[in-house]
Amino acid sequence: MTILVTGGAGYIGSHTCIELIKDKHNVIIIDNFYNSSPDVIDKIEKITGTRPKLYPISLLDKKNVKKVFEENKIDAVIHFAGLKAVGESVEKPLMYYRENIYGTIVLLEEMKEHEVKKIVFSSSATVYGIENNPPYTEDMKTDAINPYGYTKVMIERIITDVCNSDSQWKAALLRYFNPIGAHESGLIGDNPNGIPNNLMPYIQKVAVGEQKMLKVFGNDYPTPDGTGYRDYLHVVDLAIGHIKALESIDKFDGAVPINLGTGKATSVLELIHAFEKASGVKIPYEIVERRTGDLAVCYADTKKAETLLEWKTKFSIEDMCRDSWNFINNNK
Ligand code: UD1
Numbered sequence: 001m002t003i004l005v006t007g008g009a010g011y012i013g014s015h016t017c018i019e020l021i022k023d024k025h026n027v028i029i030i031d032n033f034y035n036s037s038p039d040v041i042d043k044i045e046k047i048t049g050t051r052p053k054l055y056p057i058s059l060l061d062k063k064n065v066k067k068v069f070e071e072n073k074i075d076a077v078i079h080f081a082g083l084k085a086v087g088e089s090v091e092k093p094l095m096y097y098r099e100n101i102y103g104t105i106v107l108l109e110e111m112k113e114h115e116v117k118k119i120v121f122s123s124s125a126t127v128y129g130i131e132n133n134p135p136y137t138e139d140m141k142t143d144a145i146n147p148y149g150y151t152k153v154m155i156e157r158i159i160t161d162v163c164n165s166d167s168q169w170k171a172a173l174l175r176y177f178n179p180i181g182a183h184e185s186g187l188i189g190d191n192p193n194g195i196p197n198n199l200m201p202y203i204q205k206v207a208v209g210e211q212k213m214l215k216v217f218g219n220d221y222p223t224p225d226g227t228g229y230r231d232y233l234h235v236v237d238l239a240i241g242h243i244k245a246l247e248s249i250d251k252f253d254g255a256v257p258i259n260l261g262t263g264k265a266t267s268v269l270e271l272i273h274a275f276e277k278a279s280g281v282k283i284p285y286e287i288v289e290r291r292t293g294d295l296a297v298c299y300a301d302t303k304k305a306e307t308l309l310e311w312k313t314k315f316s317i318e319d320m321c322r323d324s325w326n327f328i329n330n331n332k
Pocket of ligand 1: 084086087124125126149178197198199200202214215216217218227228229230268291292293294295298
């Protein structure tokens with residue numbers, strides 16, 4: 001199949017492109033490199049031996065998005081492109097709604113215009129909000145507490161409504177838990193510009209000396225060691241989840257939300273120690289105040305992904321830490 005991947009140069013997007021190419025799909029990438037780098041395309045080529053076709057454009061650029069659909073016979077879309085920093089979304093809500101919501105609307109309009117009716121959407125466990133209790137099941141009511149989270153809730157709604165308007169449309173709304181790790185080659189991984197918001201990228205920066213000390217946001221949560229527990233999964237497992245979703249999508253009834261996680265939760269301190277063991281590098285940390293909006297515990301119920309997609313994670317926390325370390329050590 002020919003698959004259009006929006007945000008294909010990003011962290012999860014690039015790993016997914018590799019799995020698509022490995023599976024003999026023809027990959028076309030749209031990316032404006034807002035939060036990624038053009039050399040990721042070279043690295044995808046180096047790893048797979050195939051260079052994906054690239055359109056270095058924004059989804060807001062309707063004229064050029066239309067051209068992508070006119071110039072290629074696209075079978076399905078995997079939609080990653082979007083902004084994802086929670087704090088920034090609180091400061092710049094209009095930018096988040098414009099990029100994420102309007103970008104998706106342009107994409108869906110062009111899909112409709114060109115009769116492309118299959119989409120896999122990059123959603124997040126953030127849509128479970130703060131009222132539900134883990135393990136999260138896909139039938140729980142969705143909600144958000146910041147503009148970033150609302151864009152995910154709203155885009156899921158928009159795609160569901162498009163599917164409801166035409167029974168030929170099929171969508172997988174993939175709710176990711178906490179992807180970490182990197183490709184085994186050490187060529188691609190998560191390496192955000194500036195000070196990272198997420199835990200593993202921060203640990204990586206401390207490991208290579210770019211940050212002095214990790215801040216652990218709170219050790220007074222009602223959890224076994226007092227720090228936050230999350231469902232970390234290897235980004236390559238996550239990428240394979242997208243392939244499984246594409247393979248199953250024809251049998252879907254409209255838009256289907258599916259959790260992609262391991263079903264197991266690991267604490268901040270456990271992750272730090274696993275990383276230290278995998279890397280042999282000490283990670284100095286200090287306990288600071290809780291971060292606003294953080295949950296104590298977040299993990300997936302994984303039954304739906306197992307039955308509907310026949311997908312299950314294979315990599316362990318040790319594998320994730322080894323590959324995150326290998327990547328940052330290769331790219332410091
Ligand atoms: C965060 C976002 C979530 C988003 C996801 C993916 C918040 C509140 N949530 O999830 O909406 O979908 O990223 O981008 O921002 N931690 C530290 N020190 C750090 C960083 C994190 O102790 O420097 C802790 C956090 O308190 C949490 C755990 O590590 O307990 C994981 O944090 P993070 O990697 O930011 O992921 P989430 O908070 O789960």
